[in-house]
Amino acid sequence: MTSKTFRLSGKSMSRSWCLIDAEGKPLGRVASEAAKLLLGKHKPNYEPFLPMGDFVVIINTDEIIVTGTKTRDKTYYRHSGYPGGLRARSFAEQMKRDSTKVVEQAIKGMLPHNARGRELFRHLNVYSGSDHPHQAQLNEGTGERAKKRIRQEVNVATDVSESTEVLKSDESNIVNGDRLTGSLNKYKRAELDLEAKRVGIDILPGWKKGDVVSAINEYYDQYPQISED
Template identity: 45%
Template sequence: MKFTQMAKANEIERDWIVVDATDKVFGRIITEVATLLRGKHKPSYTPHVDCGDNVIIINASKAKFTGAKIEDKNYYTHSGYFGSTKTHKMSEMLEKNPEKLYKLATRGMLPKTKLGKEMLKKLKVYAGSEHPHTAQIKG
């Protein structure tokens, strides 16, 4: 009889994957990254174990946006106090802090649990083409 093998946390090998965002559509990048962070591209995928890879996004500020999202889309924050809702335009977030924009979008595609938070910690975003993780990347 054959049984499905469940991956254990100590048996998982994590790779470092570099994604170049230059002239790619923002949403397509995020779905690809969410799949890599979850580990769904691996044959040993197990839903209750973090078996994804570490992902580095370079040239984050050079991604393309379809439609009028760049001007029209807003992100909202609320501290819990009355009247404390703040609005941030997507274009401003892309200029000031693209890392936060990419992490917010990716977080929406990951599980809303402790496991999802652990997966999101493996995402590194850089606006330029330089990153400090060259030692981790194989060949």
């Protein structure tokens, strides 16, 4: 029997807030780091079709740097839409006018040029100085999002500990190393959680029995020599 590929669902996603200080850093390095965080490619469970990236706050864009002669040679163009409406500014001129636009344009070019890219771009917050209104989200343990995520993690840990007590008097239907087949009804959620914990699988908030079974079977397929012990 072939196994199903485990796919992360939208309910299991968790986002955090990341701060990038652009002071003294090259423009390209800041933009590439921010784009990676917005896309979520730094996460081990990255899915290209899910908006699972983090929220990004960039500060001190006035102090960002470029190498070589880009200060003089790099040009930003815009057009009014009317004949003769082409306008151009050098990098130095644009930095004096609004340095946040320089960073935003660099990051926007590294995101997908479609609806998903536009959605991810809304998770970006750029500020020319060091002051920003997102300190509550950035501080771990503060803000509603962080508190909700912590509560979910505590609930998952509590469920696993309670599952241990439940299974002390019950016989498990899981044989270590054998793939989980058949109806889900013959497996108790408690024994599934214990087996996932035994093989080192982190149970994400919102996972159902089918998600846990798929993750365990995927582990068995990937590490057969370990699961047969």
